[in-house]
Amino acid sequence: MKWKNILKKMKEYPAIVGFFGIVLFFSLLSDRFLTVSNFVNVFRQVSIQAVIAFGMTLVIISGGIDLSVGSIFALSAVVMASILKGGSVFLGIVVALLVGAVMGAANGIIIAKGRIQPFIVTLATMAIGRSLTLVYTQGMPITGFPQSFRVIGRGEMLGIPVPVIIMFGLFMLIWFISTYTKLGLYTYAIGGNETAAKLSGVKVDRYKIIIYVLSGVLSAVSAIILTSRLNSAQPTFGTGYELDAIAAVVLGGASLAGGKGTVIGTLFGALIMGILNNGLNLLNVSPFYQQSVKGIVILIAVLLERET
Amino acid sequence: MKKAILVIFVLVLLVATVLGAKYKIGLSLSTLNNPFFVTLRDGAIDKAKELGIDLIVVDAQDKPSKQLNDIEDLIQQRVDLIIINPTDSDAIVTAVEEANKANIPVITVDRASNGGKVIVHIASDNVLGGMMAAKFIAEKLNGKGKVVELVGIPGTSAARDRGLGFETELKKYPGLTLVARQTANFNRAEGLVVMENLLEAYPDIDAVFAQNDEMALGAIEAIKAAGKLDKIMVVGFDAIPDAIDSVKKGEMAATIAQQPYLMGQKAVEKAFEYLKTQSIYIPVELKLVIK
Numbered sequence: 001m002k003w004k005n006i007l008k009k010m011k012e013y014p015a016i017v018g019f020f021g022i023v024l025f026f027s028l029l030s031d032r033f034l035t036v037s038n039f040v041n042v043f044r045q046v047s048i049q050a051v052i053a054f055g056m057t058l059v060i061i062s063g064g065i066d067l068s069v070g071s072i073f074a075l076s077a078v079v080m081a082s083i084l085k086g087g088s089v090f091l092g093i094v095v096a097l098l099v100g101a102v103m104g105a106a107n108g109i110i111i112a113k114g115r116i117q118p119f120i121v122t123l124a125t126m127a128i129g130r131s132l133t134l135v136y137t138q139g140m141p142i143t144g145f146p147q148s149f150r151v152i153g154r155g156e157m158l159g160i161p162v163p164v165i166i167m168f169g170l171f172m173l174i175w176f177i178s179t180y181t182k183l184g185l186y187t188y189a190i191g192g193n194e195t196a197a198k199l200s201g202v203k204v205d206r207y208k209i210i211i212y213v214l215s216g217v218l219s220a221v222s223a224i225i226l227t228s229r230l231n232s233a234q235p236t237f238g239t240g241y242e243l244d245a246i247a248a249v250v251l252g253g254a255s256l257a258g259g260k261g262t263v264i265g266t267l268f269g270a271l272i273m274g275i276l277n278n279g280l281n282l283l284n285v286s287p288f289y290q291q292s293v294k295g296i297v298i299l300i301a302v303l304l305e306r307e308t
Numbered sequence: 309m310k311k312a313i314l315v316i317f318v319l320v321l322l323v324a325t326v327l328g329a330k331y332k333i334g335l336s337l338s339t340l341n342n343p344f345f346v347t348l349r350d351g352a353i354d355k356a357k358e359l360g361i362d363l364i365v366v367d368a369q370d371k372p373s374k375q376l377n378d379i380e381d382l383i384q385q386r387v388d389l390i391i392i393n394p395t396d397s398d399a400i401v402t403a404v405e406e407a408n409k410a411n412i413p414v415i416t417v418d419r420a421s422n423g424g425k426v427i428v429h430i431a432s433d434n435v436l437g438g439m440m441a442a443k444f445i446a447e448k449l450n451g452k453g454k455v456v457e458l459v460g461i462p463g464t465s466a467a468r469d470r471g472l473g474f475e476t477e478l479k480k481y482p483g484l485t486l487v488a489r490q491t492a493n494f495n496r497a498e499g500l501v502v503m504e505n506l507l508e509a510y511p512d513i514d515a516v517f518a519q520n521d522e523m524a525l526g527a528i529e530a531i532k533a534a535g536k537l538d539k540i541m542v543v544g545f546d547a548i549p550d551a552i553d554s555v556k557k558g559e560m561a562a563t564i565a566q567q568p569y570l571m572g573q574k575a576v577e578k579a580f581e582y583l584k585t586q587s588i589y590i591p592v593e594l595k596l597v598i599k
Binding site: 030032035037038041044045134138139140141143154226229230231232234235236237277278281282284287288290 | 340341342343345346459462487488489490491495496497500501502504505506508509522525526529533550
């Protein structure tokens, strides 16, 4: 009876099961894999993708999609970097978050008020964001920041890297929002059946805009972390990150049709992607094969989920 | 009256084209998202200004499909010559052939075309550069140690040639072992992550060869965080400004200099020479012949 319960729970969270399966697999093949320092390392790396994926989780649950996260990431990074060069860390961070919020709001308003499919709107803003980044930087990376800015990417508290702390803080926040607040409840309702939500008096437009603003701001947070870690902002930042984020959310059990998904699932989805990267590097698997391995894992995960 | 105006208009137009008969050259770049190619473009623009050439620059954003469209557009504009910096040596062949068919001469820069008629290819020798890096590392390590290679975008000619040169030269030193070869796609953020992972797997590396400076700079951040900057030597490729700074600060051991500005200048210069004389002078290395 107890076993059955455990089995049932396992089926509810396939990403968690998958994560531990992959960990076991790599542990058997590499003695350098299952070490504290390597796990600290993996969590620090995953924080970048996970933070974006948290925002994407809400977007996808609401039945939408946000392809512009990578471009928002790049634009907020380079705008912040140019302010950091002038020496003001606080102002730089605030402006980065603002850029994220404004881009997110633009997405939300056009989607909600313009009644255009999120895929098309964010595809357009993805292109515009990337272009603005190139115009702003003239294709050149921006470097030379105050020492204090490095704390975000490099710092540690009680042996835990700051990016990991930020990631868990945001995880708790989004988890709280999705389980205990009106915003969370309505996100599932809109994704489940938008017309029904509207008829029961939910201000659908307003909540959609809030969701995309959150997605934009989280992309900016992620950009702040990576810029600090690399000590430079690159115009090519964030290319392809939208796909990583969507993959993490879907691996975590969300449905692209909306109405279904959890941020816990997303966290483990992102961890699966990170641990695959790390493990394949550690095992020195040929670069030519690595993409295939990742693709196969995604397919298996989604197939397993269909069983439940 | 109407006819007279028309005649005058046509005459003015004719005079204008004859007076303004300067060469129009197209430059199709693989990407302007990388300082290397921005510098190459600047070299080309400056040279074109100096020679009084109209230069039209198009950016393929690293997409072979967009580059083909770009070049078709240039052909439509009836440019006198097209300078191409291919995104991909194979994918570019169709575009070169189309230019050939339209009787527009083609020059390639940095990366070559694997087909079609190209009057001259201007590039630094990537194989030689890779060999220089291996030789430098071997000398610094006295021919003994563990080496890691960070590979660029798999399949590109730059990654292939630099890797080939590096590995061929490395084999000459039996004391040096290449313990890992991982891709970071010519990208700084990926260089950081891959290096962090490799440091976990191989804590006792002596040297890193990165096939470009972006990856090298990312790797240096990882090595710095691990507190091993004094133990691990990093060699990059391209000599972009950030890398030169890093070398000056003593963080990067060396970078193989490519000269993108000069490449851009040279390409326009050769284009001009060809348009004026319908021939091109290609110096061939001399060879010492002994009995």
